[in-house]
């Protein structure tokens with residue numbers, strides 16, 4: 001048996017443990033009395049257009065073509081639609097031959113990292129970070145190097161990055177809007193990052209690829225702008241997903257975009273095709289690829305997330321909790337009032353508040369609250385948060 005795979009399969013994630021606990025508690029005390037903030041499952045419906053297009057496709061298209069294999073990199077019409085949308089929206093040159101359709105961001109990431117890393121390379125990312133990054137980097141034969149971020153803003157700590165990039169660095173992996181902090185990297189951060197990577201690539205004689213994980217690109221509030229990284233740094237690989245923007249996480253659809261102007265772009269793209277093949281993806285789901293071609297530029301109604309954010313941030317700060325104002329995604333990263341965030345989460349459980357400790361996100365001392373839930377649940381949960389704060393005399 002492969003010990004690494006056994007390890008991955010036999011250890012349930014902390015988030016899953018908490019979610020299972022919530023289901024058990026719901027049977028005991030009633031679902032309306034359990035405040036489960038553990039999972040990042042979108043709480044708003046997909047846009048009506050998704051259903052309309054799917055119905056249309058099922059009615060009008062030839063079923064063997066509709067459900068058949070597409071080419072490995074994805075249906076050309078679909079890639080063309082995405083490529084046109086990228087150029088129109090972000091003003092960067094794109095090309096269908098540099099788009100690779102995937103089963104969501106997770107697949108985009110493991111494929112992209114496998115494409116750019118050799119055994120023993122390093123992938124640098126910034127804490128807090130999505131828990132699966134370590135698994136994806138190690139699957140690519142690389143080591144994940146997680147750097148602490150600036151403590152009050154969760155923007156990149158450039159002194160630390162300066163010291164950490166070296167000859168082994170194959171890629172820098174960023175995620176903005178961020179899971180779990182909700183922080184969006186400012187344009188200044190992106191410019192500095194691009195400058196540093198250009199300089200380090202020249203110094204080490206090795207192109208450092210910037211891999212950007214973007215399932216939350218459209219989930220931003222109050223006019224916050226998410227800079228398009230390809231426009232700032234040419235050696236960028238975009239890992240996009242429709243899981244959150246169209247509320248379709250179970251359908252597994254996304255793409256990789258290799259900048260045609262990147263260093264050795266064609267070879268990197270072919271390595272992406274090879275990595276997809278090696279990981280056994282064959283092609284992304286055909287029906288959903290074809291739906292995507294007709295739903296470019298459409299998103300679920302994300303306004304409820306903004307209302308949830310405002311409600312929670314306002315109330316929690318009022319009770320004395322500290323958190324960075326999230327600009328996007330649907331997570332709030334709250335400073336634990338005691339050093340051990342696991343102990344804090346256990347205490348929160350007494351009030352049936354299910355929160356996730358920051359340790360698995362590489363950031364002990366914080367907890368994540370996923371506010372992709374109904375506003376009614378948030379309102380019902382507030383007295384419990386207030387009592388919890390009272391335990392710490394905040």
Ligand code: PLP
Nearest residue numbers: 040104105106130179241243249
């Ligand atoms: N990256 C981040 C930051 C995420 O939060 C998630 C899912 O929650 C993923 C990647 C995986 O997304 P997908 O469902 O598109 O594979």
